Amino acid sequence: MSQLPILLLLPLLFGSVLAVLAGLWRPVAAQVVAVVATASTLVLALIALVTVTRDGTLTHELGGWPPPFGIEYVLDPLSAYMVALVALIGTMVVLYPTKAAFDLEPGRGVPLYPLALLLLTGLVGVMLSGDLFHLFVFLEIYAISTYALISLGGDRAVFASFRYLLLGTVGSGLYLLGVGFLYFSTGTLNMADVAAQLPDLAADPAILGSMGLIVLGLALKMALFPLHVWLPDAHSYSPPGVAALLAAVQVKAGAYALIRILFDVYGPAYAGDGVPVDIALTWFGAAGIVVGSVLAIQQTDVKRMLAYSTVAQLGYIGLGIGLATPLALVGALLHVLNHALMKAGLFLVAGGILQRTGLKEIARFAGLGKRMPLVMTGFAIAALSMVGIPPTAGFFSKFYLVSATVETGDWILATIVVGSSLLTAIYFLRLFERIFVLPPQEAVVAEAVEPEPRIVVTVGVLAAGVIAVGLGNAVIVRQVLRPVAEGLLG
Structure with a gap:
């Protein structure tokens, strides 16, 4: 089983190459390759999750070279939990019809699916890397793929992609500079080796400086407020399938890397020592919750x-990381899963609406509930989960976060988390009124029909996932997330 870590990457990596060749032969073949990969x-990720939960951590030395040199x-x-999440959302997106997902007709030589597979390869690589520089390489692989995929949305998307490229390069540069400081201080890039040396270097300004640089770089990749400025345009103007990948899993790679490096490399003892990372993440996360909800x-x-x-929603995750208690980390990690299911479903429903009606403006959605009852039911389930209505998944991650704030005596943060659900309810209730209550006001809505079966199935699977995770959250927390949180906090 020692090959299992590298085996998780191979279907996506080889699939991205094979999808190029298949697409040149027959456009639909590229999608088949992507679905299989x-x-x-x-x-493999589900097998890996069961295996490591039962037997413990597995490592693989690339090329047979042992660390710290290999x-x-x-x-x-x-990492198995995160890889399974990335693979699930990736499968749902590549199953989605090409025209609805990417706003393009499939064509020979159009590298939609190779780019999507390369994006997923980079994300999985970030989850599996035990080397700080190798993690940077995978950050760049998924970023470069993302820039190309966003630009498929048209002229405004090209500009949004260029802005993301500029800011993403800044984030990468900050991260790499921080890694450089760590390397000069420790002489190694292996995460475990760096972690073993850092307790003896706690007073070194270079170490604290490296932590500040790495946190800033990854917070920008994660789009944590106020470093989120690239996200609204990138998600708004990119095709629905791309937006689903970005919102559901791409920004979570930055959050994962932040958790991994802060707790596994620097260790929780560094929180507030010289660089108040915990305080900054907590309050910027809280600010992001409020500002993002109001702007929505x-x-x-x-x-x-x-x-x-x-x-x-990323603010919730940042807040949980900053609080750095077992309950808070459980809430943050559960919200990573919940938000991925909810937001992927919502963006894919938006793709189905665009395919059938061409509409994007909320004011023109009146009557869609009666014309598209199946996908709109999926939309309603995901939206209720975003608000935090039990027994949907969104309720439980917010419950753990509120419990964590109460446990630490942060009543202001508890109020923000609870109050944000009311703000979320405001913008979704406005949609519910138009979709389910008002009669059709547009001819294109009155003539609309349910989207094609693949759209209904993918949305249905994600909506079912929202309910299943909510009902089964205790099992996920007990078997995976609580042991992970306790292990991270040492």
């Missing part, structure tokens, strides 16, 4: 509303 990774892949319950209320375009909603 992502589904294979999903199966590159090490590390598969533990946290003001939007008239459904995709832009969902984009600002993502800013708020």
